Structures are given as structure tokens and as C-alpha cells.
Amino acid sequence: MHSDRQNNPLTGASSEAAEHFDAALRAFNIYRGDPVAMADSAIAAAPDFAMAHILKAYLFALATEPEAAAEARAIVATTKLLAATDRERSHIAALDCLLAGNWTEAALRLDHHNMAFPHDLLGLQAGHLMDFYRANARNLRDRLARALPKWSEDMPGYAALLGMYAFGLEETGDYARAEAMGREAVARDPLDCWAHHAVAHVLEMQGRTEDGLAWMDTREPHWSGDDNFFKVHNWWHKALYHLDLGQSGEVIALYDARIRGDASPVALDLVDASALLWRMHLEGHDVGPRWDEVAAAWDAHADGKLYPFNDWHAAMAYLGADRSGEVDRIVGAYRSAEPDWTETAGWARETGLPLIEGFRAFWQGRYADSAEHLHAARFIANSYGGSHAQRDIIDWTLTEALLRGGNTGGAEALAGERLALKPHSPVNRRFLNRARAAEPAPTRAA
Incomplete structure (x- = not known):
């Protein structure tokens, strides 16, 4: 055999x-x-x-x-x-x-x-x-911890295990070990995009923006090839570093050329597109008709049934494209699902609904309502979907809602919370400064 x-x-x-x-x-x-x-x-x-x-x-x-x-x-x-x-x-x-x-x-x-x-x-x-x-961070780490002792370093695929373990360590906050493990994985297998992205997550979560850009730039030939299924997500990580530094021109250039340059129909790529456009919106940038293209691409995936994390990101695009009827459709599917249908139906009702309603309220300028939805949802949002870096958009939107709604005390408190985790983040510092100065919402051209 x-x-x-x-x-x-x-x-x-x-x-x-x-x-x-x-x-x-x-x-x-x-x-x-x-x-x-x-x-x-x-x-x-x-x-x-x-x-x-x-x-x-x-x-x-x-x-x-x-x-x-x-x-x-x-x-x-x-x-x-x-x-x-x-x-x-x-x-x-x-x-x-x-x-x-x-x-x-x-x-x-x-x-x-x-x-x-x-x-x-x-x-x-x-x-x-x-x-x-x-979003089970513990098992992201421990599934590999249980298996690794059974492997030897010379077994084919060993580097892939190290890359997966690195990401699990990062999601559980063990950043030093995660970075070391991720760097070892790419040293063993330079083409391992998952290991590369594990280190990118460490640098993002620690607010080491310049280190993050250097990591992406020096290793770009290994992760950015046309045959690389994960390249869009890694471009997204690079865009986040530029966004943190307030370099909006670089972010838009990356979005247009790299993240949506080939108009990928893949759901994972659309998640990155929606998330980046939403962050640009939070920063006060008008991203123009880019919302329309992403919203149209989401039509093939956002069924309100399969995976609520995707539906939530589709809702961002539908709001941006002024297609509120599609948001209603997703919310209606959530509310009409049988009570004990599937685990994903539970995710939709318990987490998807407050997230979508919170983002819709923000888009409509109902900032107090948005903050009410999102403050509760932020504690349950890690019940499904994505990484800590991806889910940061919830707290980012919540903090901006508090600022725009005039709740400067709440905004200052959340800015302090964010700075405790990422003390060198320019975005978080801007939140704190605006809360203390009670500045109005920013408005900038793309």
C-alpha cells in the first residue's frame, strides 16, 4: 500500500x-x-x-x-x-x-x-x-502542542506545524514565543505564508508598526506571488501598518492595486476588503465607489446562513454601497432561523445581530445606539470568526462612536484600554488626544 x-x-x-x-x-x-x-x-x-x-x-x-x-x-x-x-x-x-x-x-x-x-x-x-x-484561541495553540511531541524535525511538514503553532501562540497572547516560532518556521520553509502571517499578527498586536513594515518588505518575494492564495490577507496586514501611521495614500494604493486589483471573488479576500474600507471610513476618508464593487462581489456569498462572520463584513459593504435592503435581508434570515437549527445559526442570532445592528447604527449616525450594541457585542464577538486583529474593528468602531456621540469620557476610557495593550499605536494615541480635546469627527478626502 x-x-x-x-x-x-x-x-x-x-x-x-x-x-x-x-x-x-x-x-x-x-x-x-x-x-x-x-x-x-x-x-x-x-x-x-x-x-x-x-x-x-x-x-x-x-x-x-x-x-x-x-x-x-x-x-x-x-x-x-x-x-x-x-x-x-x-x-x-x-x-x-x-x-x-x-x-x-x-x-x-x-x-x-x-x-x-x-x-x-x-x-x-x-x-x-x-x-x-x-475563534477558539486556546485550541489554535493546544491542538498543535498536543501533536508536536509526536513529530521529529526531519519529518516532511514539520515547518508547517511550527507555523500553525506560532499563530496559536499569538492568539493566546504569548507574543515572544509566537514570534520566535514563526521566524523559525519561515527559516525552515520560506514559502510558508501562514507562518509569515503569524509573525505579522504579533507585530500588529504589539503595535510594532515599523517592524511590521520591515517584515513585510524584506519577505515580500516569498508571500506576494501570483500563485499565493494568501497574498491578499498579507497585503491587508501591510495596509494596517500604514493605516496606523496615518499614511492613507499608501493604504488606498495598496487597496486598489493589491487587495482589489484583481477583483477577487473569494470570501476571505472580500472580508479584508470590507474591513479595510470600513477602517478608512472610520478615519474620515471618502472611499467613493469602491464600496459598490465589493458589495456586488459579496452577493454570491452573504446568504445569512453559512457563516455569519462573512455576513457581517458583507453588511459593511452593503451599508457603504447604500444597499440597506441587503442588510435587512441578512438580519431577517437571522431572526427567522429555527431556534436550534445549527451552531452557525446561534452565532448569527447571538453575535451577528448585535454586530450588524451596531455597525448599521454607526453608518446612520446613531452613535449612542451603535455604542450600546457594540459595547455588549465586544465581549462575545470572539465566539466565532477571525483573529484578534480582525475583530479589533469592533472596538475601533465603538471608540469612534463614543467620540462622535459626545461621550468623551467613555472614549477616553477605551483609548486608555487600547493604549495599555498597544502603547505605541498612533491610532490609539489619536483616540486619546481627540477624547481629551473633544474634537469633532474627522473629514478628509481619500
Whole structure:
């Protein structure tokens, strides 16, 4: 029987199919190339190769897009007839939970899977991404901590584990270890975009803006290639550093050329686009018709059902594009969902609603209402979706709502809270200065 590079058996594989599978998994690990096409090549070479089908199912299921989820369900239905080993059946069970909208149950199944099959790199990465999408910082770290002792440094894929572990350490606030681990990962594998982005997160969370720009610039050839699936998110990180420094021209240039230069329809890229435009709006910049393009791209994804984190970012774009009816549609879908439908429906009702209502109130100039929604939501927003850096947009919007609503005492308190975490951040210093001076909201040209 053939095996993968970590010596896991691959039932139904031929030698050629195993090579394609290893290439596809490698592409997935470092977010470069086309792992779907590589998985298809593996399936073409060996149609009954269960793990190739499973890999392809994860690629679609983890995309957080309705059409991709439908494709993943079709793949899983076929693969159930092929799964013959405990490892394969365990993956199918996790995928079933994930595609039913129960992310935590899927992630917990992969907890046990990873303990039983600690060298299954696909299982580790899929579980890590599930932890990320449900904002479980502890398991982002500990899933890898449990597996790493079972690995040796010379095993293929070891660097990818270090990169994932680095991100988990960062999300749990262990910044020194996270940075060291991330730098070691990219030293071992310079093309590992996830490890690079883990270090970018450390520098963002610590307010080390100049260090962040240097990190992005010196390593740009490794993370910015056309075949890099993760390049837009890393450009977004670079834009955040410029935004913190008040360099709006650089931010808009990056947005136009890099973040939306190819008008990517991918939901992950649209999240970055909405989030950056919203931050520019908070800073008082008129971003013009850019909202319209992003809002139109969101139409294929924001169904009010699959993944509320995406819906929230779609709502930002719909507000900017003056398409309030689409915001009503999303909110209506949340409110009409069956009470015990899925975990994602719970996320929508409990966290998605107050976030969308808070952002809508802000856009409409109802700053006191916005602050009321967002102050409560900020404590539950890490129940799903994204990183601390991505969710910072909540506190940023809340602080700006307090300033514009005349609650300078509250704004000063939140500015102090932010400065305690990032004492060198120019954005946070500007918040404090404006609160103390009771300045009006900024208005600037793009």
C-alpha cells in the first residue's frame, strides 16, 4: 500500500496518485499553487483514492462560501462509499458536522482524530482552521502542542506545524514565543505564508508598526506571488501598518492595486476588503465607489446562513454601497432561523445581530445606539470568526462612536484600554488626544 510523506497509509492510491496527493497537501500547507487541481489529478489517477477526495472536500468546506459548501457535500456523499479505514471514516464524520454548520462538533471530532493520528497533517491543518473560524484561541495553540511531541524535525511538514503553532501562540497572547516560532518556521520553509502571517499578527498586536513594515518588505518575494492564495490577507496586514501611521495614500494604493486589483471573488479576500474600507471610513476618508464593487462581489456569498462572520463584513459593504435592503435581508434570515437549527445559526442570532445592528447604527449616525450594541457585542464577538486583529474593528468602531456621540469620557476610557495593550499605536494615541480635546469627527478626502 502507498503512503503519504508522513507515512500515513493511502488506501486506493497508485504511486502517481500519491505523488499528486502529497503535492496538493503541500500546496494547502503553504497556501500556494492550486491544491484543488492537484487533488483532481490524484483522483484521475486513482478514482477510488479516498484521502484525495477527503482533501478536496476540506478545500471546499473550509472556504466559507455557499457554492463551495454545496460542492463539498457532493464530494462527501461520494467519498462515504470509499472510506474504508478508521482514519478516513473519522475525516468523513468531521466533514459531516462541519457541513451541517456545527463547527465546534467538527473541531472536537478532529481533536480526537489528531490524538489517534498525530502524523495526519491534513487533519491537523483542517482542525487548526476550524479553530480559527470559530475563534477558539486556546485550541489554535493546544491542538498543535498536543501533536508536536509526536513529530521529529526531519519529518516532511514539520515547518508547517511550527507555523500553525506560532499563530496559536499569538492568539493566546504569548507574543515572544509566537514570534520566535514563526521566524523559525519561515527559516525552515520560506514559502510558508501562514507562518509569515503569524509573525505579522504579533507585530500588529504589539503595535510594532515599523517592524511590521520591515517584515513585510524584506519577505515580500516569498508571500506576494501570483500563485499565493494568501497574498491578499498579507497585503491587508501591510495596509494596517500604514493605516496606523496615518499614511492613507499608501493604504488606498495598496487597496486598489493589491487587495482589489484583481477583483477577487473569494470570501476571505472580500472580508479584508470590507474591513479595510470600513477602517478608512472610520478615519474620515471618502472611499467613493469602491464600496459598490465589493458589495456586488459579496452577493454570491452573504446568504445569512453559512457563516455569519462573512455576513457581517458583507453588511459593511452593503451599508457603504447604500444597499440597506441587503442588510435587512441578512438580519431577517437571522431572526427567522429555527431556534436550534445549527451552531452557525446561534452565532448569527447571538453575535451577528448585535454586530450588524451596531455597525448599521454607526453608518446612520446613531452613535449612542451603535455604542450600546457594540459595547455588549465586544465581549462575545470572539465566539466565532477571525483573529484578534480582525475583530479589533469592533472596538475601533465603538471608540469612534463614543467620540462622535459626545461621550468623551467613555472614549477616553477605551483609548486608555487600547493604549495599555498597544502603547505605541498612533491610532490609539489619536483616540486619546481627540477624547481629551473633544474634537469633532474627522473629514478628509481619500
